[in-house]
């Protein structure tokens with residue numbers, strides 16, 4: 001089930017400058033910055049009540065964020081929804097005809113397992129599914 005808008009992803013060229021801008025805009029500091037090497041991104045997160053803003057800068061020229069900014073400039077990149085069972089939701093969406101961009105959940109930022117839905121099958125919106133990874137005895141285990 002989709003339970004919450006987990007975050008809104010915003011593609012930026014300069015993470016430090018954009019973090020300063022969003023800290024002023026939101027009147028709060030970013031609560032964490034995290035690199036996701038597999039995606040070639042460096043992120044900064046802000047919390048606004050239960051929803052987060054995820055600023056994303058490219059760490060590699062071949063990352064999805066670099067390609068996005070090259071083609072479309074900076075701006076809103078994706079909407080991430082929190083789900084309670086990412087495997088079940090992926091199967092449901094696939095069955096419903098959505099194109100998934102990864103066949104199995106992959107490790108995202110902020111201790112999540114994630115999956116992306118192709119924007120061409122979601123009304124032009126890049127959708128991300130996120131499920132919190134459970135911690136077992138201090139280590140992170142898959143769901």
Ligand SMILES: CC[C@H](C(=O)O)C(=O)SCCNC(=O)CCNC(=O)[C@H](O)C(C)(C)COP(=O)(O)OP(=O)(O)OC[C@H]1O[C@@H](n2cnc3c(N)ncnc32)[C@H](O)[C@@H]1OP(=O)(O)O
Nearest residue numbers: 009036039064065067077101108109114116119124125126
């Ligand atoms: C996981 C870490 C972190 C987290 O929250 O945990 C992240 O969120 S990482 C975020 C960055 N990673 C990703 O976005 C992975 C999924 N994205 C992709 O696989 C690609 O970006 C893809 C397939 C969406 C687009 O690939 P590419 O840009 O190479 O293809 P095209 O330029 O040909 O685009 C195809 C078609 O889609 C439209 N498009 C592309 N990006 C977006 C977007 N962000 N929102 C909406 N639409 C998008 C693009 O305009 C093309 O449409 P067309 O009508 O043909 O022009």
Ligand SMILES: [Co+2]
Nearest residue numbers: 009054080128
């Ligand atoms: Co995201």
